[in-house]
Amino acid sequence: MTQEEFIRRYLVDRHNTDCNKWDAEMEEKFGTRDLISMWIADMEFRTPEAVVDALTERVKHGVYGYSDVPEAYYPALSNWMESRYGLPVAKESVRFCTGCVTAIAWMIQAFTQPGDSCMILTPVYYPFHNVVTYNDRKLVAVDLHCDENDCFTMDYDAIETAMIKNRVRLLLQCSPHNPAGRVWTEEELARLFEICRRHNVLIVSDEIHQDLCLFGHTFVPALKVAGGRYNDRIVTLNSASKTFNLAGLLHSHIIIPDEKLRARYDLFARGMNRNAINLMGQTATIAGYTKGGEWLDALTGVIESNYTCLKNELHEKAPDVLVTPLEGTYLALIDLRRYMPAEEVHDFILKDCKLAVDYGEQFGEHFKGFVRLNLATDPTLVKQAVYNITSQLVRKG
Ligand SMILES: Cc1ncc(COP(=O)(O)O)c(C=O)c1O
Structure with a gap:
């Protein structure tokens, strides 16, 4: 087209x-x-159109009661991730939320305690700041290095120093980075994750912009870095909402391949007593991932x-x-x-x-x-x- x-x-x-x-x-x-x-x-x-058609079809059904995620959801997600990024996604690792920002709040609540430090790399999407402070955690912001052409890179020394000084528990990573415009390379991510490993920091990787890579840049999912070497400390958040303009449908994924992390998350989620799935959001997501x-x-x-x-x-x-x-x-x-x-x-x-x-x-x-x-x-x-x-x-x- x-x-x-x-x-x-x-x-x-x-x-x-x-x-x-x-x-x-x-x-x-x-x-x-x-x-x-x-x-x-x-x-x-x-x-x-395929998304509009799928939604229309579902709307015509006329009943919008409590529902399960259809089995078709998981291959749709996994095929999309595998064909585009070489990362198949196992069904058991997937959980759902009503949006990536809400999911960030849940991760902060599930994996840290009030008063714990959470790190962000600035400039970054403003809810990253708020979601930390509103949850009564300490915000540790480290600026990306900005060269004379306003191209942003990570300042690994500053990151490691701030992690040690503040005893950071969780890194909220944005990949691709809004608004620095970077699609982080595998080398950059590996270097960052290695620092997290050294200091036992959980990585929450918000990958909502994953499908919007430009000018030949290739997105590398956090879970693929170094062949999955850091997956015991990674939670990925993503969604089809930026990709297909679905933000109002309030639906996103949480991907946790590590069993221990997942068990901890599930315990937290049980406390919320909510099986958070948006029927229209998941209907649209399946259609987007299969036909978009x-x-x-x-x-x-x-x-x-x-x-x-x-x-x-x-x-x-x-x-x-x-x-x-x-x-x-x-x-x-x-x-x-x-x-x-x-x-x-x-x-x-x-x-x-x-x-x-x-x-x-x-x-x-x-x-x-x-x-x-x-x-x-x-x-x-x-x-x-x-x-x-x-x-x-x-x-x-
Ligand atoms: C990095 C990032 N995460 C999350 C969101 C919002 O996600 P959601 O609408 O699923 O909460 C945005 C929207 O701009 C974003 O840029």
Whole structure:
């Protein structure tokens, strides 16, 4: 499918659909609806027909009572993971949740105690910060190293020093990394995990962006690193929700191959007395994983084009705006600090450029002056957003 065809078939105007991105929540957050919305991480694209059909079929049934996960679920998940990433997933290792952020909270509760330290690598998705502190754990944030081109790498020494100093119990890893844009290589992950092993740190790997790898970058699941060497300390969280635009269906996986970890998690889950499965979420997930491949390939092409447009236009018209390399996710990070003090970026983007975005300081205290732009949208909006930024920079002098 060409990009033009994808856009013609799947692009939707979401105004007045009660979506967070364009409707009441945007107005509440940004004070107006008269902005180009590029903040929250979902898309302007309809999910594949196969997903709509599967949901429609299930809706027509008319009964939505307590249900089991269909047997078809497990091969759908496993085949997707094996064919794309070489990681078959055994049925017994899979648990479910109503979303990856909720699952992070559960992992923190299941595997740590109040007051324990949990580490995040910043800049990172803001609920990673909150979910630690709201659960009364100590947040240990270590900045990724950011080179002169705003390319992010891990600072292993800083990570190990902070782990020792704070007696960290759990690392909340984001892979691919939102909003650093990195698809971590196996070498990088192995080095990180080895540090975790040395200091007996559990790794909770949020891989929700796994299917959104760009420009030939290959996603490596944490559970595949070094042939599974670290699997006795890894819990993976993922979902089809970013992949197929299903966030509102509240469904995600928890994958725990290690028996001891799984037993501990199951004990915790028993205490919650809830068999958390969203009927529509799992119906959509099966359909996406079995029939959504072609759609996904076309989608990633559109995201790559949108990123290339952003990068080239900024390079040409505002060369001192740094554009972080985007290896994965549809969330691009740009750095405006060479044009204005970091304190001015918020109002410049909102009031002058008329954009609704997420700001760097939401992702880490040292990243004020960065702006995150959601590129899973209409290319015309991306062009308009870039035009707004470049023309306002010229006007500002
Ligand atoms: C890294 C990461 N984890 C989790 C989420 C949200 O997941 P969920 O909607 O399943 O809670 C997002 C959404 O942007 C994300 O970027």
